[in-house]
Amino acid sequence: MNPTAPAETPGTHAARPEGLVARLRDRTRDLHREAERSGILRELLHGRASRGGYALLLRNLHPVYTVMETLTELHAGDPGVRRIAMHELQRRDALASDLRSLAGEDWEETLPLLPEAGMYVVQVVTQGRRFPGTLIAHSYVRYLGDLSGGQVLKRLLAKTPGLGPEALSFYDFGDDVDIEQRTASYLTAIEAAGQDVAPRLDEIVEEAAEAFRHNIAVSEAVLEAVKAAVQAAG
Numbered sequence: 001m002n003p004t005a006p007a008e009t010p011g012t013h014a015a016r017p018e019g020l021v022a023r024l025r026d027r028t029r030d031l032h033r034e035a036e037r038s039g040i041l042r043e044l045l046h047g048r049a050s051r052g053g054y055a056l057l058l059r060n061l062h063p064v065y066t067v068m069e070t071l072t073e074l075h076a077g078d079p080g081v082r083r084i085a086m087h088e089l090q091r092r093d094a095l096a097s098d099l100r101s102l103a104g105e106d107w108e109e110t111l112p113l114l115p116e117a118g119m120y121v122v123q124v125v126t127q128g129r130r131f132p133g134t135l136i137a138h139s140y141v142r143y144l145g146d147l148s149g150g151q152v153l154k155r156l157l158a159k160t161p162g163l164g165p166e167a168l169s170f171y172d173f174g175d176d177v178d179i180e181q182r183t184a185s186y187l188t189a190i191e192a193a194g195q196d197v198a199p200r201l202d203e204i205v206e207e208a209a210e211a212f213r214h215n216i217a218v219s220e221a222v223l224e225a226v227k228a229a230v231q232a233a234g
């Protein structure tokens with residue numbers, strides 16, 4: 001569902017599951033709005049992206065996906081996590097490939113890892129170790145963001161000079177039909193995961209809010225870093 005719309009828009013999302021998904025949407029609706037309007041994401045949405053700014057965003061998302069996906073693999077047999085461990089959604093290799101194309105083989109050395117991304121990584125790892133079910137929240141926030149808003153961004157980014165398909169595989173989940181199916185089956189998986197860990201849904205819902213806050217912090221920090229680099233160059 002569109003997080004900016006009321007929870008029960010008649011006719012539009014009737015087939016969507018309720019339960020954990022409904023709670024996640026409800027809890028993160030305002031944060032989603034905030035994320036769209038934050039830092040580098042706002043710039044991207046207004047078509048003010050630069051190749052360098054986009055590369056810096058990806059560089060700072062890469063370690064987040066790496067820990068999220070590694071921990072998900074590690075806990076793929078755990079209740080809840082086993083429902084959402086879907087390899088076809090994994091993004092870390094696509095991110096690394098886009099980064100190689102944008103910034104060369106040595107992107108890990110040349111593009112800075114910002115403290116805000118480090119804090120996001122720490123959040124995923126510490127909470128994931130404490131309760132692997134929190135990975136459901138982190139996966140919801142990132143993968144559904146990539147499958148939904150990511151597709152809007154992809155179309156905008158494709159118009160940016162220097163950003164060809166070889167730099168945009170991060171948002172590539174196949175054609176519109178594939179994306180619709182993947183979104184629907186991921187939402188179903190999250191709903192089933194919620195049933196597996198039903199007594200701890202509150203923790204998962206709060207973790208999703210945390211994940212949004214970290215995304216907002218990273219988005220703000222990336223924009224600040226881009227501005228600082230522009231100032232230093234000029």
Ligand code: HEM
Nearest residue numbers: 001002003025035036041140141142144145148149152215
């Ligand atoms: C940057 C601009 C963004 C735009 C334009 C955008 C747009 C959208 C749209 C249109 C949908 C939903 C669709 C539907 O009706 O199914 C959606 C869903 C979603 N977005 Fe975003 N989004 C953005 C950023 C983000 C960010 C930064 C995150 C989190 C990191 C995020 C997380 C989500 C999630 C989790 C959903 C799924 C909601 C659900 O179906 O439960 N989005 N977004």
